[in-house]
Amino acid sequence: MAKTTVSIIEISLIVLVAAALGVFWNRTLLADAWRGAPTRQAAPAQAGEQLPMPVGLAQVKEMLDAGQAVVVDARSAASFREEHIAGALPLPLEEAKKRTGKSPLLEKVGKDSVVIAYCNGFSCHDSMELAKLLIGSGYGSVYVFEGGLPEWRDAGYPLAKGER
Known part of the structure; x- marks a missing residue:
């Protein structure tokens, strides 16, 4: 005891x-x-750098279904051909870097359009880098779908194969 x-x-x-x-x-x-003071947020890595906001699976699906957003795949062209979110545009990060954010695919997309970048999920940072390039190129509403293709596929949402 x-x-x-x-x-x-x-x-x-x-x-x-x-x-x-x-x-x-x-x-x-x-x-x-x-x-009751507001919380302090971490400053961006570089002064004046504008960072894209993350967006969740339900929001991406809703905006895509309503035609309110353009979904851009930051993965390689080969990965895009193999499988991608139905309706997505291919814009590999490496291609975007070479063109400094200008792509023939995005020339048809207005700078005031909502753009959602994605790649291979939470461990892939290509979508964030692509989104930063797009913001630097003048696109105002740029988001990152952090769950990317794996989360989309796991939810059973439409996928496509081949070129756009």
């Missing part, structure tokens, strides 16, 4: 010390939250 009491006291002491350290470590964040 005495051993159980000692264990409970030790556990309680560890929890109290951990809670105190957590409060101390996050004191400014907690003080701001208590005052």
Whole structure:
């Protein structure tokens, strides 16, 4: 019985010390939250750099179905031919870099259009890089579908093969 009491006291002491350290470590964040101050966001990597916003699977599907967005595949041309989101335009990141964001496919897409870039999912950063290039080229509404082709495929949404 005495051993159980000692264990409970030790556990309680560890929890109290951990809670105190957590409060101390996050004191400014907690003080701001208590005052109702807005949260501070991390600054972009480079001053003045505009970053694309992430967009989820349901939003991509809804905008694509409604014809409100152009979906752009940042993967290689070979990957695009093998499988892509139905209705997507191919714009491999490497091609976009060579053309400094100008592509014959996107020349028909107005700069005021909503553009959603995607690639091979959360571990692939090509869509983010392509989206940054598009923003730098004057496209105002650029988003990144971080789940990319794997999330789209897993949801059972329409896919296509071959060239556009």
